[in-house]
Amino acid sequence: MLDIELLRKDPEWVRERLSTRDKAYAELVDRALELDRERRAILKEIERLRAERNAKSKEIGKLKKEGKDTAELEAEVKNLRESIEKYEVELFELETKLREVMLSIPNLPHESVPVGEDESQNVEVRRWGKPRKFNFQPKPHWEIGERLGIIDFERASKLSGSRFSVLLGWGAKLERALINFMLDLHSKKNYKEILPPHLIRPEILVGTGQLPKFEEELYRCERDDLYLIPTAEVPLTNLFRDEILSEDQLPIYMVSYTPCYRREAGSYGKDIRGLIRQHQFDKVELVKIVKPEHSYEELERLTADAEDVLQALGLPYRVVLLCTGDMGFASAKTYDIEVWFPSQGRYREISSCSNCEDFQARRMNTRYRDSQGKLHFVHTLNGSGLAVGRTLSAILENYQQEDGSVIVPPALRDYLGVDVIKPE
Structure with a gap:
């Protein structure tokens, strides 16, 4: 606000x-x-x-x-x-x-954000890694997963309808390995691991800006007037709503793994196949609560922390600065990290890292008292570190072999216990 x-x-x-x-x-x-x-x-x-x-x-x-x-x-x-x-x-x-x-009024874009109407006017900041050159036609991750017997969309549809998936065997193990790997990596950087509730009250979503504007994107349990979380950002940031923090409590770094639930309203016809756009997906989320004068420095660090996951996994990516017309409602400045998908021949979003300045803090009434006793609203930041299903998809595509097997990235081998995932 x-x-x-x-x-x-x-x-x-x-x-x-x-x-x-x-x-x-x-x-x-x-x-x-x-x-x-x-x-x-x-x-x-x-x-x-x-x-x-x-x-x-x-x-x-x-x-x-x-x-x-x-x-x-x-x-x-x-x-x-x-x-x-x-x-x-x-x-x-x-x-x-x-x-x-x-x-209903969104956050003001930071002066460093490029002016533009849509994603075509976003600005590429940097790239890391070179896309692999295949000596065969790379397959999309859903074909790889089905051939390996580790992803089942048909049975998921029988259970829940479209835009759901079932991970089986090595697919489920790879998902779990990625979650543990990400949590361990971020915990080493002083992020405190949090396991929040998945059902939250309406005012919690108002606090971070999902309500009232994005009601149609949310899953609501009407009987109890509770909502399923669209991202762990929502409960993590609201942990300190209506609180006055002391200056020495800041900065606060938090990391959380949760499933996320989104209706994906308005996205029908987009990414119908695969794990890119699901109604339920796993994500490791990073949240920071900091003093205003440090928030843009913290945004750069937050983005670098998310990039470290991709670098450790050896996945090529690029960082894009979003223009004013493509930013999220609560954000003052956002970097998108996009990972390379060989089957599509392009980069796809795998993380958004945003500085919301005091926009969410005003809605949540979260402040801190400085050494002179004056009260100030905190600044809040959030970023995916990373979206787990999209990371799994990128691994399947970038590490696929001509015989249908998938090489396990070295960083995950201790977690998974194998070097190669082969067709059953």
Whole structure:
């Protein structure tokens, strides 16, 4: 959530920054300022009426001590009290509307983010590794997995419908090996491992920005009014909602493995086959809670930590800086890490690393107290470290052999116990 003071102080600058995402957001700024003006006018009137009521109440007390009639003044106080109550109802309604509008406004892009409308205007930052040259036609990961007998989409569809998978034998073991490998790697870098609940309350999703805007992407258990997590970022970041941290508690680094659940609304027809776009998938998530002056330095480190996983696995990738029109709702700056898929001849996203600045902290009311006793909102960062299913898919494709087997990356051999996965 943006600071309303920023909208009051420099609305034109806010409109300009938001228009680099979508010009329609300027209307929300105007609506927020209109509601804010109405709210402040009513607050002023309530304060005036309360002052008048208090003055008359004191006068009533004085007159009663003198034995004088106070009926007329008491009637006036009653009318004032009723007027105040009426205005308080209006104030509540206005504050609710204002909050709804403020929750619908995305974060402001950082000045270093390139202006653009869509992914075609993202900027490549760097590449690592060279894509392997095959002496045969590389197959897509779903064909490799089915031939090896380690992925079954047909039986998953029988259980749950489309966009689900069953991992079998070495497929399940490879998934587990990747999870343990990633958790161990990040734990060595002072990330504290967290295992959060997978069902969360609506206000938790409001805190990180998934609600109210992305309701259609979420799975909801209506009876209990709980949601399945779309990413571990949501519960991890909200661990400190409504808390005041001490300065020496920062920075906080957290890592978590969880399944993630997403409807993938609006993506029908995209990545129908394979593990790229599933309704349920595993992910290792990195979250940082830091002081504002360190957050962009921490973003670079967070991205490097996610890159380290791919480097350790020997998977070629590139890092892309997202333009304003392609960034997530809560992000001020995002790097996407894209891994090479030989069957497609292109890089595909495997991680997004974002600095949300104080956008989420304001929604969660998470602050810290500095050494002078002043309160500040923290900055929050998150990134995939990595999406496990996509990593498994990239390994199958990049390490496939002509005979249908798949070489196990050296970094995983101690976890998996074999050097090669062969067809059953």
